[in-house]
Amino acid sequence: MAHDVFISHSSKDKITADAICHALEQNRISCWIAPRDVRGGHTYGAEIIEAIEECAVLVLLFSENSNNSEDVKNEIQNAFASKKIIIPYRMDDSEMDNEMKYFLSRKHWIEAYPDDTVFAELVNSVKNTLGISKTSENNKNPQITSTPEQEQVLYNTSQPIQIKEKKTVTPVSVATNNQNLYGNTAGNIYNGGNAAIQGDWIYFCSSGNKLYKIKTDDSEYTLLADDINSSTGFINVVGDWIYYQYHRGKDWAIYRIKTDGTGNEKLADGSGGNIFVVGDSLFYLTDNSNLAKLDLQTMRRKTFKIAYVASFGIFKDKILGHIAENKSLIMDLDGNNMEELNFGNSFGKSCISEYDGFYYYVDIIYTTQRFIMKRPINGGNPIKLAEGFSFNIVNGWIYFDNSQDNHGLYKMKLDGNEKTKLANGLCACISIVGDWIYYQDYLSFYRIKTDGTEEENLNDVIFSLENAS
Numbered sequence: 001m002a003h004d005v006f007i008s009h010s011s012k013d014k015i016t017a018d019a020i021c022h023a024l025e026q027n028r029i030s031c032w033i034a035p036r037d038v039r040g041g042h043t044y045g046a047e048i049i050e051a052i053e054e055c056a057v058l059v060l061l062f063s064e065n066s067n068n069s070e071d072v073k074n075e076i077q078n079a080f081a082s083k084k085i086i087i088p089y090r091m092d093d094s095e096m097d098n099e100m101k102y103f104l105s106r107k108h109w110i111e112a113y114p115d116d117t118v119f120a121e122l123v124n125s126v127k128n129t130l131g132i133s134k135t136s137e138n139n140k141n142p143q144i145t146s147t148p149e150q151e152q153v154l155y156n157t158s159q160p161i162q163i164k165e166k167k168t169v170t171p172v173s174v175a176t177n178n179q180n181l182y183g184n185t186a187g188n189i190y191n192g193g194n195a196a197i198q199g200d201w202i203y204f205c206s207s208g209n210k211l212y213k214i215k216t217d218d219s220e221y222t223l224l225a226d227d228i229n230s231s232t233g234f235i236n237v238v239g240d241w242i243y244y245q246y247h248r249g250k251d252w253a254i255y256r257i258k259t260d261g262t263g264n265e266k267l268a269d270g271s272g273g274n275i276f277v278v279g280d281s282l283f284y285l286t287d288n289s290n291l292a293k294l295d296l297q298t299m300r301r302k303t304f305k306i307a308y309v310a311s312f313g314i315f316k317d318k319i320l321g322h323i324a325e326n327k328s329l330i331m332d333l334d335g336n337n338m339e340e341l342n343f344g345n346s347f348g349k350s351c352i353s354e355y356d357g358f359y360y361y362v363d364i365i366y367t368t369q370r371f372i373m374k375r376p377i378n379g380g381n382p383i384k385l386a387e388g389f390s391f392n393i394v395n396g397w398i399y400f401d402n403s404q405d406n407h408g409l410y411k412m413k414l415d416g417n418e419k420t421k422l423a424n425g426l427c428a429c430i431s432i433v434g435d436w437i438y439y440q441d442y443l444s445f446y447r448i449k450t451d452g453t454e455e456e457n458l459n460d461v462i463f464s465l466e467n468a469s
Contacts, residue, residue, distance in 0.1 A: 003030040006055035008075045010065035064094040183236025183277030186313035187392035188431040190351045193234035195431035195438035224261040236277040276314045385416035422452040
């Protein structure tokens with residue numbers, strides 16, 4: 001369970017906690033965060049205690065919510081007793097109660113209120129504490145000029161990447177009959193990729209880090225793996241293979257497993273970012289945040305020399321990437337015809353998507369304030385559609401978490417009209433497969449029809465199928 005940072009937060013602040021976790025892990029700082037890292041079959045409280053004991057630094061998201069949370073106070077008390085370094089990150093101007101003051105009054109705070117565009121300050125504070133050098137100037141102002149390709153072959157084991165002779169691997173089936181060419185949609189992968197569809201089967205992650213497949217008519221289900229150690233596995237399904245991201249402690253890696261649950265094997269070390277499979281090619285972020293393309297036939301790797309790619313998506317034959325702050329780019333799948341995109345000034349961009357003549361994206365104004373925007377591909381002024389942290393576009397509808405309604409699940413038309421509430425709660429990781437939306441809140445995984453009917457806890461779905469078989 002080795003990790004650098006324990007993130008202490010109220011479940012009501014989960015969206016911001018997940019964003020901070022992502023920012024730290026993009027800087028190669030391993031994090032433990034609930035509920036993602038709670039192992040199946042272990043008690044919640046014991047997992048929390050062990051995770052605090054194993055960490056070097058506890059980052060506290062301080063807010064009115066955490067100030068009133070007994071669970072957070074217990075975590076702070078345990079960290080204090082274990083002599084852990086505590087870095088408080090202030091999200092609002094709430095007054096600390098006396099119990100919090102006892103533990104935190106003499107700590108150095110990262111003041112994120114009222115202008116909380118300070119992820120960089122938090123990341124650098126954690127890096128300094130851990131003895132890691134600050135983000136380099138190249139990472140702050142990356143160059144998007146392409147350099148000669150690098151071809152490497154990856155071991156299919158846990159050994160480091162090395163130059164090696166070609167090896168024979170199992171061929172990947174591509175786009176025949178009911179087999180995918182694209183392993184998942186960009187919208188699903190941007191949201192963690194906790195579900196994907198191929199033919200008559202839906203593949204999804206559920207509680208306890210388990211990977212299932214279920215028939216689209218719910219007539220049959222199969223448990224494929226019971227410990228993929230990831231609640232958002234960036235699942236891609238192409239042919240006979242399921243590709244997913246695996247996370248344990250400081251280690252991130254990309255694996256694949258047969259659609260019948262056999263043949264689980266490691267393909268590459270990664271950084272915890274998005275992965276996409278297109279035909280015989282796997283696109284992913286390396287452990288130093290370079291964009292790479294792995295040929296799944298020869299296991300040879302091409303690395304695109306672009307400094308610090310924060311996230312990327314694939315739309316048909318194009319890669320859309322966000323590289324730092326206001327810098328985004330678009331290029332062909334082979335890295336050619338690279339262009340920089342300008343979306344204006346703000347703290348950053350995420351979930352950049354192309355749909356129906358527009359770019360859609362999340363404009364990160366503050367860490368707790370983000371807007372879903374659209375802008376014509378050929379230029380023009382951006383249009384604000386809604387306030388939310390993530391979205392997914394399918395069949396002319398935008399599905400999103402509504403920040404103005406406690407991150408409830410909503411949908412709206414592409415022009416921002418006809419906003420319709422589908423589900424309550426802290427809805428995150430919105431994946432859409434067929435006519436189902438798969439999502440999770442703080443503790444559980446759910447699915448609901450795209451029209452807002454038939455909301456179900458996935459644990460209940462599996463339980464019902466088990467009893468019926």
